[in-house]
Amino acid sequence: MSIAEILDTMEYGPAPESDKEARAWIKGLGGETRLFIGGAWKKAKSGESFETTSPSNGEVLTRLAQANAADVDAAVKAAAKAQPGWAALPGHIRARYLYAIARLVQRHSRLFAVVETLDNGKPIRETRDIDIPLVARHFYHHAGWAQLMDGELADKEPIGVCGQIIPWNFPLLMLAWKIAPAIALGNTVVLKPAEYTSLTALLFAEICQKAGLPEGVVNIITGDGATGEAIVNHPGVAKIAFTGSTEVGRRIREATAGSGKSLTLELGGKSPFIVFDDADLDAAVEGVVDAIWFNQGQVCCAGSRLLVQESVQDRFIAKLIARMETLRVGDPLDKAIDIGAIVHPVQLARIRELVDVGVKEGAVLHQPKSGVPAKGCFYPPTLLTGVHPAATVSRVEIFGPVLVATTFRTPAEAVELANNTEYGLAASIWSETLSLALDIAPKLKCGVVWVNGTNMFDAGVGFGGYKESGYGREGGREGLAAYCKPKWLAKAKPIVTAPAVEPNGDVVSTGFIDRTAKLYVGGKQARPDGGYSRPIVSPSGALVGEVGDGNRKDIRNAVEAARKATGWATTAEHSRAQILYYIAENLDARSGEFADRLAAMTGKRKQDIAREVAASVSRLFSYGAWADKFEGAVHKPPLRGVALAMNEPLGVLGIACPEEHGLLGFVSTFAPAIAMGNRVVVLPSSRQALAVTDFYQVLETSDVPDGVVNIVTGDRDALGLELAKHEEVDGIWYFGGRDTAAKIEKASTGNLKQVWTETVQRDWYDGRQGEGREFLSRAVQVKNIWVPYGE
């Protein structure tokens, strides 16, 4: 085109990024890739391979090795062999390796960016300006944690071999999020990139070689879902970290149940983008661009549900429709492209299908006039208006450049609509009124909230979901928990439950009037629904008393009561502390009575009993103390602003108390939970439940609001399973044997509740094992609220 003609049209014209170096590198792979195991490039044992294509034109880039179970086994063995030596290195030495990786990523940044764009179809602008810089930043940040581990995580050690399975939407970035924290803390990894987008992971393996990383610390194997499954099921893997769909996450939770593997899941989302009438509307329009038209909308935390206040709806939608016209869709290697190719024809078909459903269900479709390239895997930016909360497109994660819009009238309604989803990954709030934005942010059930921004990420700020968006955090100090464990665990013995003692007919006389131990639900003592009782028997076989035999309906009632006690989460920390101290005070006043009861149930020596009661009083004081001290953090990501990492309660927490230490085990678990603002349904020790039924009166006299603590006695393990299945329960703690732990983990998948099963013995008297941050951090989830500011 002549310059004169362009002067008349003032079009942009093509601005291609060269792919010469990237293609040369791909060619150098030899047409079929290998697996990176134990520091060497190995052929897949199956000899099988599959094609990987460039989504912008369908061209085959190369063939990828298909790793099978034997390859996975070799990789896990290599990782296991390397792990002790890697963990034994001084933190400073590990830090130097991570630092080297960060520098190497920067030195080869353009090659990474172009290979990623070829393989994934996302615009070169994004790989070049966002993905790759964040990758380097992640390794820098975690080089720092390697350096600081000895001092900052003195009681912690690495978990071992980590199996990591990552998605295709941010191939190298998700690799960095997985590998950096794992190896920083002394773990070794077996990572499987997504089958659509494995190339940058292989380039990363070359970087590891260049950095001189000890062999076996990072192993990268390519393959399909079966390969991933082999990693998940491998007994040598101590931890699984997965990012991907909620559906697969659920399957992994099920598959790992009972294996003792620790698990973090970063799953799907349907994140709300909330525009209040006092927002900078033009800024919010650009926010939408970054929310749903970033990476073709193939972003787990994409702001895919637009909620606009009714008073500005017309103006906002008009602005948005106008803005859509200037989005440029096309060749992702063009430097001036906003929206590249959808990763695979399968995804494209799914997007088309869902949009069709949306239109059929009554949504109005808006797409720009400019259209999309005829060839390649492209889909235009799309807005669906007039979408009701019940519509399929309001509920299902589309994972494409499709925004659904609905309206709200009041802030309270915005919160209600925002939370009306099984997901809870992220949210955006747009308002120029800080008091409004900071009021809304804590009310949203999700792990990340951006105020007047969206899709901001940083290595120093935790990322991860609430509800069925998964658990665990990636990034920041909160992300480290996923890759280390308490040192004492290594030496702990498994919990073995002694066989139940049959009553021998003796009765322990209390000398008091007969008392009926009921259940404790919603602040009232309630008879068990079934109308049955169970005996509490001393080790010698004497009948000490009877407690109610709760069933699933009692669990239902208890959960309902807990659900209703919503005020507890927002009760001031100071007030929660006062109540915990008050409970301690009232327990202390009746310590003799509790000692007698424990003595009768356990037959333990007097001084041991006295120690348990005293420790229980002290523990309540500890959590009274912690209630206003387990604070979040103020992160400093690289922007003018802050990210507030808030510790928020899980919600309704089910607790199956340890069988031993009927009083101390109960106090040590329910107290941290309520100190952090959870409401609990507690299943006391089956053998020593009378210590807890006696506790009702302590609770009743200590100003504990109704429904905050609910107690159901009975067959602890059977009731635990009911709690695990209940989808209004947000988390469950279980201290007991492996068999039941496995069942509970399996049953938790309905709503993907957070599960903490502990099958080893803990010294409940030990200050480190029995109380403190470990319990508190299990009782909360971290929400990061990003607040950029400036006038």
Next chain:
Amino acid sequence: MNVVDKHTGGRPAGAAAFANQPHPYNPPIPFSLDPIEAVRVNLSAAERRTSSLGGRRTVKKEWQAAWLVRALQCIDLTTLNGDDTAGRVRRLCAKARQPLRADLQEALGLGDRTITTGAVCVYHRFVATAVEALQGSGIPVAAVSTGFPAGLSPLDTRLKEIEASVADGAEEIDIVITREHVLTGNWQALYDEVKTCKAACGKAHMKTILATGDLQTLRNVARASWVSMMAGSDFIKTSTGKEAINATLPVTLVMIRAIREYREMTGHVVGYKPAGGISTAKDAMAYLALMKEELGNDWLQPNLFRFGASSLLADIERQLEHYVTGRYAAFSHHAMA
């Protein structure tokens, strides 16, 4: 509101190449506080938009060359120094007539086009000199006025200054506002001041300088933009070039979004002129891309967009020479103003 007359005003055409694109005329509308109070500007979001745009939009090869020529055509070639002389101003005018070396213009395939800068911008003292020097070129003379740059001389004096420049042949008047009115929130006073100046301009085209560096916040910039447009400014302009901070992309974003909203509300079209600190071809490309993205192609013409710049032209020439020859050019190979 009479939308029909938005592109008229009976005033002479601008630079020769754009004779068919008359300057818009923005008639004053009654003062209203509503749009001023409705202003919401988020600084961080504005910065994100402008800082990411450089990575989102770029022009290469012949597109870049064409865009550079367009940038050149939008320059208000400016000299506003205490040591200006008639001789210096004549040199500047000569450069405005032939901003591009003839051989380069030929090589770019634009030999049959008249390529000039958008205007020449001087102090009142040199208006007559410039008008004479530009005779027959179609290039308008712009005069900075109203006690430029601080704008604190008596109103009568300022109005007389406008009238004098118009009488000397200035077709464009760049006025400065009283920053105090913005900093104290005295919007009515600001409106009255700008509207009075507009009346004094008569048929001359009025550009209102907000001195955004003095206003400090984007909120102030947005509000001052609205008041200036309601009072009849044909262009709104960032800076005198004498403030500590001159044109920036975030300020530009806020001002052009105000222009967009004003058009949506009233149907009237207002132009935009960033001034000061834009000295490289790369900077100029970023401004053009932002104009295209936020306001569309109409604002990529000198009747609606100008750069207030003195050294930008030299860099654009060098970049165009690079395009033609493939060599990075020496400043000395291009005629100075």
